[in-house]
Amino acid sequence: MKMQNFKFQSSGLGRFFGPLEAKIMEILWSTEQEMTIKDVHHRLDQEKALSFNTVMTVMNRLVEKGVLHKRSQIRSSVYRPVMTREAFMEAQSKELTLDLIEEFGSQAVVHMVDALDQVDPDLLDRLEQKIKELKKDR
Structure with missing residues (x-):
């Protein structure tokens, strides 16, 4: 998987992701289990006020980029990183x-x-x- 927008001036995950994308990936990598948007939003909301829809949009973009896997459950979807x-x-x-x-x-x-x-x-x-x-x- 090749990330398209490498940022030379940044460091760490910031070279591959925007700030919110990087935070979402860190949250998902820090746990061994799948998470819903609500779970991720709750963890992010402790840092700063973000709308649920913003988190949902970013997570679905990460799916489109090929770094998250999305699986439908009964009433929601769960997400997990494609790789460690x-x-x-x-x-x-x-x-x-x-x-x-x-x-x-x-x-x-x-x-x-x-x-x-x-x-x-x-x-x-x-x-x-x-x-x-x-x-x-x-």
Whole structure:
């Protein structure tokens, strides 16, 4: 799933979602169960006054974007994330990396390698191991 509007100036979930979308996703990711719009609205309403219809509209847009699954129940619908937060961030970082390489080619890879001097040494070790695995599989 590729999010269409990546925001470079933001951070975290704000790179992929608007502020209310991000809050809704955090609420849904924080629970292990499906939630109704009413459940989510109640949790959001503790922070600031939002109309039920606003929450409903945003949640249905998240369904259209493919990040929420909607299932009808007797009198309402229940929603759950399509994937975990970790899986979502993994998928988005992979898509972003592929887009950068497609658009900028080897230059993007060179800049990523140059940035490695600013990261945790364990990450460098994992990268080295991944490169060895890729070379071995060829």
